[in-house]
Amino acid sequence: MAILTVRNVNKRFGGLKALDDVNLEVQPGTVHAIIGPNGAGKSTLLNCFVGRLEPDTGVVDFDGVSLLGMKPHEINQAGVSRVFQTPEIFGDLTLVENVMLPAFARRDGAFRINGWRPVLSETGIRELAMEMLRDVGLADHAQTVASQLSRGDKRRLELAMCLVQEPKLLLLDEPTAGMARADTNNTIDLLKVIAGRGITMVVIEHDMHVVFSLADRVSVLAQGTVIAEDVPERIKGNQKVQDAYLGGAHL
Amino acid sequence: MTRRTITRRDLLKTSAVLGAGFAAPMIFTRGAMAYTNEPKGATVTFGFNVPQTGAYADEGADELRAYQLAVKHINGEGDGGMLATFSSKALKGNGVNGKKVAYVTGDTQTKSDAARASAKRMIEKDGAVMITGGSSSGVAIAVQGLCQEAGVIFMAGLTHSNDTTGKDKRANGFRHFFNTEMSGAALAPVLKNAFGTDRVAYHLTADYTWGWSQEGSIKKYTEQLGWKTAAAVRTPLGAGDFSQYITPVLNSGADVLVLNHYGKDMVNSLTQAVQFGLRDKQVNGKDFAIVVPLYSRLMAQGAGENVKGIFGSTNWHWSLQDEGSKAFVKSFGKEYGFPPSQAAHTCYCQAILYADACQRAGTFMPSEVGKALEGFKFDGLGNGPTEYRAADHQCFKDVLVVKGKEKPTSKFDVLEVVEVTPRSQVEYPAEMLGGELGPFNNGTA
Amino acid sequence: MIEKHSRRGDLLLLLGFALVVAFAPTIFEPIGGGYPDLLQKFAIYGIFAVGFNILFGLTGYLSFGHAAFLGVGSYTAVWSFKLLTMNVLPALVLATVMGGLFALFIGFIALRRSGIYFSILTLAFAQMSYNLAYSVLTPITNGETGLQLTHGDPRVLDALFGVQHGDGLPSTDLFGMSMSGWSGYYFCGVVLFAMFYVSLRIFRSPFGMMLRAVKSNQNRMNYTGINTRPYTLAAFVISGMYAGLAGGLMAVTDPLAGAERMQWTASGEVVLMTILGGTGTLLGPVLGAGVIKYFENIFSAFNEATLMDVFSFLPETLQHGAVAITGLFVGEGWHLTLGALFMLIVIFLPGGLMEGVNRIKALFRGGLRRGEVRRPATMTG
């Protein structure tokens, strides 16, 4: 059965209908891409998954539990991690601290005063964090302050922060936005490795190169509604999708 | 006071080791003393604790001037001031008990905590044997309590609340200044002569202990005259704009406004009341009157023209013509170029009275000095015959009723003395205000 | 803020701290600060500022109402002396608890907002406490005069255990050890050291890391599965307990509690101490507290006569000139010096006094630590 089920989700902003009866099913262990032109409602939809926005009507079920009405931290604790369009990291903390923190959140839950034992003594968590940093290739900079990183490295760091939580579902909002080609390719490779570990991913992406290298399945969103859903190869040839993209310049 | 702790000896060794190049801490060099800060050298140190910052800084500066003058006179410098007119001739102008007087100063900031910290510094670090000064009752009571614990004498400065020598009196504390009870008793007959017995009063009262105490006294004595009290409204300390409290007075039917405010509150509420036309108003066919129970000439200057014709009481005024006052004004004016305030006067007197008591007692030990002050009768310090009552350490003397002068000749000449209410009329039994002196404390030095 | 910390470094820090506390009377004597009251103030305000720094330094939430907890602690302690016993332990425990409870209540409401809105909410609560304590709550607080001991106080525990007090007002004690003078200082010093140690543990713990992360990026915290509100509330309550303890200690060394301890200027003072010393650093708040209290107590004490002494080596005309000029900055002018100091520090040492200390340290190490990063400015418009 699907790990993420979205049924008949509607969302209005004033007069604007941002999501119009959206339906979506994400199967466990797959990479599911959501594409669509600007303003199609991709980010709005993603925000409905993580508790940032509440749909007006509809159902969002994750692993058999409704996500509606849950706060962002509760959704994360349920197993959903998110990567933002602009990397959201802890700029004042070191890289290793950035990764240890989500690991603590995984181990200790949403709130626990762990105020006496030094972080230095938390060797298990520390090693886990270092391993994640190695995975994303940042282990050499473990003691650097995160705000010093390049944008691409920040993205890797953010990925490490999500992965250390061993999420059941990883949401990525344009993970390669604003990156140079080399960085993009590195990121794709990294995401492939992650996918290879069987982590379910939902990726919002503009860059079709990224989509077709990664996705097992693609949903196309236009004007707030899903106009097509299929495997990547077939999406390419879909007329409706071509139209939505104005003659398919991107394809 | 524990000056001997287990660590002291260890520290002594360490400081001896580290001590090369700087003086050994004073605390370790002191020998055994019979009482806190017993002076061993050629000088004795007084601690002058006055507000140097905050709203009463100018008053504090005047207090400090008076203290410096007093020290000069005690040490035999200058013209001797009121020492010449003082009835006790114990002081010879050669210091006290053969020691020259030195002094240290501190800033009370008109805050209890700061005042106590400053007093503690003078006691613990500078070895002051007596603390004096201050410009508010909260501070006076706080410092008085501290001096009681520390075992030094406290000679209160400007403090007008009954509590200082009433509910919160302490054996080691003495007050020369008058209080709200005396203000009420002194003002009432004058108000009766000026405004009659058929009056309705409206009180605006600063919402803290002194204000309540003042309101209570004035109410008590004016109601004895037959006055009625329309309302007594509490105003927040430092309200600034009092308009919302003044407008209800306009149509309340009251024909007297009593402003139980001091300092900036007094300046502002009076100025604003006059702007609302209260001074020129007619109510019930009578001229509306404003009364400020506690006047301070320094503060009254801040209200400018608005004080004209306003009644109030004061502890002392420089225009008094007795020999003591004349000598003091002359001495102070020569030194600083302007006349002293009542705060300066009371502080000068306190310094002289303390020194005199030490001289008569032949020691600085608080219990002996205290006994020398208790029941001490004197004259020649500007207030006529005065007595330090033994039962509550409060000075009893005549009280001045003053009025804002219509035609001032200089900026210092804002008040005129209307009446000197004799001491017998303002005296009250010591038990009336409650409290307990307790025993003298000489400290355990 | 990055402090490369190691266990050894922390141990040295604690050792140094303990040494300074132990030898403070000798250390501060040459600069005129070696007397019990001032050192007690250093310790007490040090505790206050260290606690404040746990909230402000770590989470970035700027409270302008922490003096309220200090005041509550003082009132509680004095009431404990009046009703229960002159022993300081119950007083301190109760003061800490009451400080914490008040912080829980105010924090619960104020932490619904952030930034300046949070600051103003805390300010509003503290000002309400101050205004009421000064006036209508006088039966509890004794208003302007301040709450103090009287002969008639029941002191039920003392009565129960047959503890006798002399004729005068009783004084505070710890099982017979007097709490004024030097023993009072050493008691405060021990408490300061303990509280500094607790703060160090918190700084180094995962909890401390969480708090720093709140300051850094609260949004990411939420999407990392962390509920930030209880964390900030916990920090708020802990710092409120520190403040309550500090207030209690003030009453221990000097059993009088006044309303002005709760005024906004008092809240502002601890903010200034923390920033002056170095926000978010371990040692900074203690330094800042010391500097401000030193100025308040020592610089204000200079008068014309003492200045004349100081400059007595100069010829007379120069002496008068020097006295006139320095007189502007000491005695009644000590505020001016403090204000100027605030400006100079923040202009030239943006990280507070601790940045100065670190720069000096770096100088000694020959500026080898190139990897060290300047504290990034967290600024949003």
Add this chain to the structure above:
Amino acid sequence: MDAFVLQILNGLDKGGAYALIALGLTLVFGTLGVVNFAHGALFMLGAFCAVTLQKLLSLEKVTEDPTQLTAWGTPMEIRTPYIETWLGDLGTTLIDYSVPVSILLAIPVMLVVGVVMERGLIKHFYKRPHAEQILVTFGLAIVLQEVVKSFFGANPIPQPAPEIVAGSADIGLLLGMDPGTVVYPWWRMVYLLFSAVVIGLVFAFLQFTTFGMVVRAGMADRETVGLLGIDIDRRFTIVFGLAAVVAGMAGVMYTPILSPDYHMGMDFLVLSFVVVVVGGMGSLGGAVAAGFLLGILQSFASMNEVKTILPGIDQIIIYLVAVAILLIRPRGLMGRRGVMES
């Protein structure tokens, strides 16, 4: 009824004062992003412009009269203001009008003070954390007030309103009430009018001039305006100068109501911050609305009828309202998301 009308007037009057002080503060917040703890000091400096002018106008020629002696034995001094000897009655009138005339002095002086302050100090703190802005401006405020104290002393210095508006007006007559029931001081009405005019002028300036449009755009989105290549620096300086002038004028005009002393800025500081925050950070309209709201509520809370039911309510009403409003409206009356929230 009369009590009600009077309290409304009191509330408006207070509100005018609060709004006027808060206006400059919120302007500086909104455009420059600076927490200016020295804003109260600007208000105080304005008030002391009035004091200075009065002192200058009444500079006296001192002659000694050896036939009369002071109580301390020096010859009595006879003081006559120079300006009276030079200008005769006109001089007397000038002294009488010193408060309104000092507005003319305050505008250039405060503009210079504001510009120097911004160029010399504030400018360097735009990008610094708020905590450091607070520390440096608080330090500056202390320095300014201590300097004023060393010149003028700590006591309040009376600044009477001109003779012609020194009394009060029976405005109850206009409302058809009995004579003498609603009287209100002329100067307070002048002040209310003055604050209305200044607030109006500031709004008009921001609404109808290009400069104002840029500033408003800057308040809405600082970065974008910066990106447009508009020389924002110079404009910031002018905004700061404007804020200083408004605060200074408010200070000048308030002196007949509140005798100025060196500490008055600190007394107003907390209040003005509360007004600004209740109004919403960086919202001019909010600041004005909050000023009047708090002024009127404070007036009514001070009435005896209210105080007997809720003792001490007048002591805390401002803060209570601030808490209530911030809990109902997270960003004050008219604040925008994201301004000063971290």
